Amino acid sequence: MDLRKGPWTVEEDLVLMNYIGSHGEGKWNSLARCAGLRRTGKSCRLRWMNYLRPDVRRGNITPEEQLLILELHSRWGNRWSKIAQRLPGRTDNEIKNYWRTRVQKHARHLRCDVNSKQFKDVMRYMWMPRLVERIRAASGSSATCVHQNVAAPSTREWPAEGSVELGQAKTSPDDSEMQLSSASESDDCFANRMQGCENGCDDWFQEADFTACWPQPLPSPGVCADDLGSLDLDGCGWEESLWSIEDVRGE
DNA sequence: AACGTAATCAACCGCAGCCGT
DNA sequence: TACGGCTGCGGTTGATTACGT
Numbered sequence: 001m002d003l004r005k006g007p008w009t010v011e012e013d014l015v016l017m018n019y020i021g022s023h024g025e026g027k028w029n030s031l032a033r034c035a036g037l038r039r040t041g042k043s044c045r046l047r048w049m050n051y052l053r054p055d056v057r058r059g060n061i062t063p064e065e066q067l068l069i070l071e072l073h074s075r076w077g078n079r080w081s082k083i084a085q086r087l088p089g090r091t092d093n094e095i096k097n098y099w100r101t102r103v104q105k106h107a108r109h110l111r112c113d114v115n116s117k118q119f120k121d122v123m124r125y126m127w128m129p130r131l132v133e134r135i136r137a138a139s140g141s142s143a144t145c146v147h148q149n150v151a152a153p154s155t156r157e158w159p160a161e162g163s164v165e166l167g168q169a170k171t172s173p174d175d176s177e178m179q180l181s182s183a184s185e186s187d188d189c190f191a192n193r194m195q196g197c198e199n200g201c202d203d204w205f206q207e208a209d210f211t212a213c214w215p216q217p218l219p220s221p222g223v224c225a226d227d228l229g230s231l232d233l234d235g236c237g238w239e240e241s242l243w244s245i246e247d248v249r250g251e
Numbered sequence: 252a253a254c255g256t257a258a259t260c261a262a263c264c265g266c267a268g269c270c271g272t
Numbered sequence: 273t274a275c276g277g278c279t280g281c282g283g284t285t286g287a288t289t290a291c292g293t
Contacts, residue, residue: 097260
């Protein structure tokens with residue numbers, strides 16, 4: 001049987017949904033055969049998981065979700081499926097796409113490797129506090145619990161096995177994770193730093209936001225790591241509390 | 252309006268791990 | 273133990289859409 005590739009048609013979607021509705025998911029190869037779909041089992045699974053599943057959330061990634069993605073990626077790296085488990089309704093594919101299109105784009109603009117410590121610091125000490133402010137502004141003080149776990153850390157904690165949840169950003173020690181701790185004076189510093197970076201745009205990730213806040217001229221391509229090593233956030237006291245992923249990761 | 256470029260996202264591919272035989 | 277099939281994951285591609293000139 002010749003297998004179909006490419007975009008799914010409405011008819012194929014209906015066949016797949018109806019079949020799973022009456023037989024359940026799993027055993028994707030036989031499912032594809034029995035349902036009469038000229039698709040591979042992998043293709044059926046992907047279509048279901050990323051698009052047809054009833055609990056798939058569609059629409060823009062919210063600031064809360066953005067915050068969580070940044071946070072979880074800082075711990076787990078490109079473990080998309082694992083990250084997706086913490087964002088109900090979001091798929092690993094969606095998160096992966098988000099990361100590649102939004103986050104990596106800005107790393108490129110900063111001429112910085114997305115995995116470099118410098119870039120992670122920018123995320124943690126600039127973007128994430130800014131996101132927290134946005135969340136807080138949108139929901140009054142209800143984002144405090146998120147805020148407390150994203151602000152520049154002054155202590156490290158290792159809570160009991162748990163998980164990061166939206167609105168309750170606990171972390172767990174599995175995977176040699178770190179704990180982001182309570183808000184500190186560094187956060188105020190960032191709040192100040194972020195002043196003047198407002199552009200009124202919904203997209204917190206607007207390039208102007210952080211390039212304007214970048215404390216030094218951007219380095220030339222190819223010299224990212226070394227040059228950014230001299231990054232100076234002038235007098236915020238952030239260096240004392242600088243949290244290093246490498247410090248606490250056993251990975 | 253037409254064209255080129257950038258951004259987005261659905262889907263495919265290769266690989267690794269698991270499990271049954 | 274070796275093998276094969278299945279599943280899930282992460283990386284990549286390509287089509288479509290949005291945007292700028």
